Amino acid sequence: MGEQKRIKILIAKPGLDGHDRGAKVVAQALKEAGMEVIYSGLHKTIDQIINIAIQEDVDVIGLSIMSGAHIPITQKLFKRLGEEGVTDKFVFVGGVIPGKDIPRLKGIGVAGVFPGGTPLAETIEFLKNIVK
């Protein structure tokens, strides 16, 4: 057994929504679970988020979206990631996400969706499993 890699994660707030309680709680939980966490701060454009993700060489990008605009925002992120040739990063989404949108988000390429109310342990477990 080799030493487990320390997972590096960007928790990002795309778009104009400023509700960040959930993002900050998840960021603190992941940190406490031993991951390296970068928090983007509010009102970031997709390009700003991708730039941070590349510069910091994160394994995972977590998007927190409460405004209901999760579909267009996520579509845009994957389009831009494709254009930049970035294929080595997992993306997960949290926030106010209706159940019926989860399959759509996964179709776009999102690895996991964790709507508000998801136990923190579930998110942590998921991230430990996908980043090997």
Next chain:
Amino acid sequence: MAVPRYIKDEKDQILDVILESGIHVKPSYTPEDLEHIGFNYEKDVADPGKYPFTRGIHPLGYRSRAWTTRQYTGFGSPEETNERFQLMIAHGQTGLNVAFDLPTQMGYDSDDPMAEGEVGRVGMAVDTLRDFEIAFKNIQLDKIGAGLTINAVASIMLAMYQAVAEKFGYDAKVISATPQNDILKEMIGRGAWIFPVEPAVKLIGDTIEYSMTTMPRTNPVSVCGYHIRESGATPAQEIAYAILIANAYIDNVVARGYNVDEFVGRFSFNFNVFGDMWEQIAKFRAARKLWARNLKEKYNVKKAQNLFLRGLFGGGGYGLTKAQPENNIMRGAYYALVAALSGAQTTALCSFDEAFTIPTPHSALLSLRTLQILMDEMGLRDTVDPLAGSYFIETLTKEMEQKIEEEMEKIVKYGGITKAVSDGYIQRLVARQAFEVEKGLESGELLKVGVNIYKEGAPMDVELHEYNYETAEKQIESLHQVKRERSERDVARTLKALETATREGKNVMPHLVECCKAYATLGEMTGIFRQIFGEFQEPGLF
């Protein structure tokens, strides 16, 4: 600070109760407790309508006037918003509370690339005066007041409200707007900030100064502990930070040479109601007392009615759950009871589907009916402050007062509220408390029905308010039409005057009104501020 919880023995008997603000509750209270805290009726509570107003600001409370109901409303197009306003008024709602979409809250026009995917999503899109003309059509602006839930660009929306009222033939002196206009709390909680602390506070000072003479029935600032609490703060922190924030706005206007008595009577507050009900009730009683004392002792305010803490107590958003959403209807009813027992002047409830989406007409009406049932059927109008004199409530009120003062003291020691917000000191405290509460929920220390106990039952589908993608296209089209029809010369002239006034540090309000009347766009006006003021740099969290 604490995770609210019960300490129990193995037989499920409660050994200790710890409230979120850190207060321990005893199994019972007696006259000895009042003696212990040195309770003095005249000094600590006094009759309703008498200083320090612990029991309420009016001698007759809801006997003289029931609370104003003001459900948060607004979505999509100005046409849809107007329709919903009319519906709620037809069902007996007594005030409006306008929700704006995120581009509007952030000062972007609907055709700005930053607005993509967000137009009309969480509230009404506003680009120019034309949108207000549609949204407020056939609403009696001299009879019904409008809360404008906007902060960073509240000055612009208030100017636009004056412009639309005058266009409809109302004198600015008879209209009553309540813009939220509390930017420091946006920096702590809700996140819709644009400009740095100093110019952002200056803009609020402008609205207060301008309202004094031009719109005397307007309440230019509604200080929101509400969102600070939603972000994780304890009830004691919620009140402590709100009072300090209000003081920061007062100081800005005093520095212009005004006497506090001239304007502070129009301040109002917005506070949250979820959590332990006794702690909330004690919080509101203590808040009224502390606000009055703060004004009297720190600012030498003379007129009794300027010492009133007038407030919207309601909402309860964080208390609602996605699990078993119908339970939120019951939660709403209890939250409303807390607001009524606390003497709220104005109220509103989050609707049961609000953890999923913006409320449907069905859920918004259920919330309104919840409030109406309480006032009209249950006897909440019978007598003022019915819990006064309870050994428990009076003791708890005094303890809350002390906790709030401790939290205020911490911030003062740190260097004051603006420094604490600029540095992210408060944001870190609040985020930490939010995390502690979340851990309490996960461990089961803190109980939540449907979430960590009584989870059985089939999941329920909620009827969602669907986002209409055509809304954005229509809104952009309408904006472009206004731009084609308006006089570019008037727009350029009024924007130039706004720019000059902004650079010279003058009050921008009269210039904003002229810009609005010339159909300058929100983005054009905000653009001038952005260029001159720059943007707030969010402090790091970790």
